Amino acid sequence: MDTELATAYERCRELHRRHGRTYYLATRLLPGWKRRHVHALYGFTRYADEIVDRTDAGSPADRAARLADWSERFLAGLHGAPVDDPLLPAVLHTIAVFDLDRADFSAFLRSMAMDLTVCAYPSYDDVLGYMDGSAAVIGTMMLPILGSTDPAAAREPARQLGFAFQLTNFIRDVAEDLARGRTYLPEEDLATFGVSRADLADAAHRHVAPTRIRDLIAYEVTRAQAHYAAAAPGLLLLEPASQTCMRTAYALYGGILDEIAAAGFDVFARRAAVPNRRRAAVAARALLTRPGTPVPLPGPAAPSGPLPPLPSLSG
Numbered sequence: 001m002d003t004e005l006a007t008a009y010e011r012c013r014e015l016h017r018r019h020g021r022t023y024y025l026a027t028r029l030l031p032g033w034k035r036r037h038v039h040a041l042y043g044f045t046r047y048a049d050e051i052v053d054r055t056d057a058g059s060p061a062d063r064a065a066r067l068a069d070w071s072e073r074f075l076a077g078l079h080g081a082p083v084d085d086p087l088l089p090a091v092l093h094t095i096a097v098f099d100l101d102r103a104d105f106s107a108f109l110r111s112m113a114m115d116l117t118v119c120a121y122p123s124y125d126d127v128l129g130y131m132d133g134s135a136a137v138i139g140t141m142m143l144p145i146l147g148s149t150d151p152a153a154a155r156e157p158a159r160q161l162g163f164a165f166q167l168t169n170f171i172r173d174v175a176e177d178l179a180r181g182r183t184y185l186p187e188e189d190l191a192t193f194g195v196s197r198a199d200l201a202d203a204a205h206r207h208v209a210p211t212r213i214r215d216l217i218a219y220e221v222t223r224a225q226a227h228y229a230a231a232a233p234g235l236l237l238l239e240p241a242s243q244t245c246m247r248t249a250y251a252l253y254g255g256i257l258d259e260i261a262a263a264g265f266d267v268f269a270r271r272a273a274v275p276n277r278r279r280a281a282v283a284a285r286a287l288l289t290r291p292g293t294p295v296p297l298p299g300p301a302a303p304s305g306p307l308p309p310l311p312s313l314s315g
Helices: 003-019 021-027 032-053 060-078 088-098 102-114 124-146 151-172 174-179 187-192 197-206 211-235 240-262 276-288
Strands: none
Touching: 003 021, 003 032, 003 088, 021 032, 021 240, 021 276, 032 060, 032 088, 032 102, 032 124, 060 088, 060 102, 088 124, 102 124, 124 151, 124 240, 151 174, 151 211, 151 240, 174 197, 187 211, 197 211, 211 240, 240 276
16 A cells, blocks of 8 residues: 555544544454545545534635535546545545445535535425435445445445434534534424424523423434334344444444433433443443344333334435
8 A cells, every 4th residue: 555545544544533433433343454444434524524514614605615626626536537635545445445336425425515505404304315415325335345245135224324323413413503503303393392493592502401302302312213223134234244343333323312311302411422431331242242133222212102104215
């Protein structure tokens, strides 16, 4: 591996280590040769996300121009053009090694651009449309790297795990997203529970949520649980060497739902995080679990009512 490529992989690894603590821990359980490719995908997605979310780095128009320029350099690199960038060589190399679907990367970049113009989503179908590009495609990008005994059957569960992880983040980060001028909780759900955007802003300001907001969050947790449930069978279809990693990621991200439930579904009092002791225990348990063992559903043990049905997005 030449120096430029090795440096790009290291840059991606460092981004992953600093910003993706949960998934970085899980990635350390992969065989060594696979880790750098996961770091490359994380670096790609994180860098694009940073362009969009760094509100101190210019107006939405400025950030849109930066994202468009970076996207054009990436797409040119896919067609063989030389790329002068600190991390794109690693991403392009990973795409080539695994022959990853280029359309997934284009879909991801489209969703990132949406964050510069879209501040709310009327329905959950609309949220899913956004997450289809921002999260589900990451599941399908990852699948060839992880390896599967049945890639066709594992594809939709991989997409569902992307939905589950991102919806978990949206539930946890309501206040943070509001500060950026966005909310990813569907407006129709807010209306159902009698919650306005101003109510969310007030709860963020006071660091406490009234009952109707807690009820809303509890419902969104059941949505996330439905995605975790749909994703779980796919973990058993992964190569045994990759199951430990993804069991850990599944349990740690799902553990955020446990922490939210333990806080009475008040996501404004503090940012939900899985304690370090539990993180270590989860990783150790995954190492000791026999491949093919079913995974438990995260979140409240007894959700109120059935899990919400999931729209079919086979993308």
